[in-house]
Amino acid sequence: MFGSSVPVVEVSTVPADGYLLDVREADEWRAGHAPSAVHIPLGELAQRAAEVPRDRQVYVVCRVGGRSAQAVRALNDAGWTAANVAGGMSAWALAGRDMTSDTGADPAVV
Template sequence: MSGVSIPVVEVSAVPENGYLLDVREEDEWRAGHAPNAVHIPLGQLAERAAEIPKDTQVYVLCRVGGRSARAVQALNEAGWRAANVAGGMSAWALARRPMVSETGEPPVVL
């Protein structure tokens, strides 16, 4: 990724109704995620990219930002407008942005 500029936004700059794409694995997603996020694990992104709207800004999350940076690069190269959410779900949780879980337990970031 050297020489490639990855757009980054702070958690506080993500609009409440922004299109959030979570590229973490299933167990991470189930433990805690943003309520309106769309879950497409990074390994499935190539085959499921058509599910992501091309006419809106996409905010991409993983746990701390590494996987989402790769997703943002791939999406932007393919014609989307995507930005990496700085610090990922770890920063999201620290900022006390809304979270839900699929486990019946309080949401956590794995």
Template sequence: MSVPQIEAGDVPAEAYLLDVREHDEWAAGHAPDAVHIPLGELQARVDEVPAEQTVYVVCRVGGRSASAAAWLNHIGRDAINVGGGMQSWDHARRPMVSESGQQPFVA
């Protein structure tokens, strides 16, 4: 099953961005308005993901987010994988924040 994909630099500023990385990766650095649901928790927490809008899914390099986007599309949601993940997000100089108060980085 093919998963729709977008480059990090092309994700709309107002997009619903779902970050499926682990807690330590999230804490190190993430997009300011992203929503954090680790991949392992996604099925149990899917009701937190809006059904009425496109969901852009991101992880570190794009593998976990591709799996998450494929599953979301399978259950009838509109999900797009962010190609290259947060590494590409950082490379595109998109904004990032950290939970630690330190300079954000992609863990």
């Protein structure tokens, strides 16, 4: 769907100190996200791109990988170095990577 121009990385290869950009909607973010992730919904990325560092690898995540692939393509086309996290937050949760929520409930991928 997105072709070979979108670099993909496995969840297990995202470093703990990596810059993880979560492009999901606010309700998805509140339900569960990686503790160190930065939240910029895909619809706001064009206006907020300056918040994303250009001097390091950017790992982009959504629920399963579609929206993050769009973000990766846009960022890479504009000069960033970004990669799509394969399987998104669904794969992140399945891999047992750390998650937190803003709701007080156990973190979940919605």
